[in-house]
Amino acid sequence: MPKQARLNGIKAFKSYTIEEAAAVSGVSPRTIRNWASDGLRVMDGARPTLIRGDDLRDYIKSQRAKRAVKTRIDTFYCVCCRKERRAAEGMADCDVIEGRAKLTALCEACGTVLSKPVAETRLPEIARTLDLKITRYDETLR
Structure with a gap:
């Protein structure tokens, strides 16, 4: 598994099951479930659980932005x-x-x-x- 989730394979207007979302982003299904309980938007009432591609992409980008550390020129x-x-x-x-x-x-x-x-x-x-x-x-x- 990669250290970072992939964004380039995620289609914005497609809905993914947890397993499909895991495959397209390069993480495990358990990671997708953790993200869903941590704030990733999922479609309510749908079985199997579906995740919109644009929501998945936005969630990954927001997680990356939280981890980013800006350094000054001399640090x-x-x-x-x-x-x-x-x-x-x-x-x-x-x-x-x-x-x-x-x-x-x-x-x-x-x-x-x-x-x-x-x-x-x-x-x-x-x-x-x-x-x-x-x-x-x-x-x-x-």
Whole structure:
């Protein structure tokens, strides 16, 4: 099973049984039943239980939006802490390849390696708050 439910196979104007909804979204039928008890709209009085495709899609999108964590330009998202964290000791490495920059640092709380892509044009702004070690890779060396 995927870690995230799929949206691309769900048809908005189709009604799905629990098993069909599970198959099209790539989760288990038990997950669909949990979602139904947690707020996913189902058609009342219908047997078998039917779920509209647009309701299923909207529910998955709303669950994703709740989990989304916005980070500031000088912070990272730590997958271990599941929170926005600063770089340990305010230091980060920056690799620039073909106009794209990738910041790498350690989490201040748990020491996990953090990374995040940023635009190269934002590096001066980031350098005001983080001690950056910038490494540029020449395009001709590839």
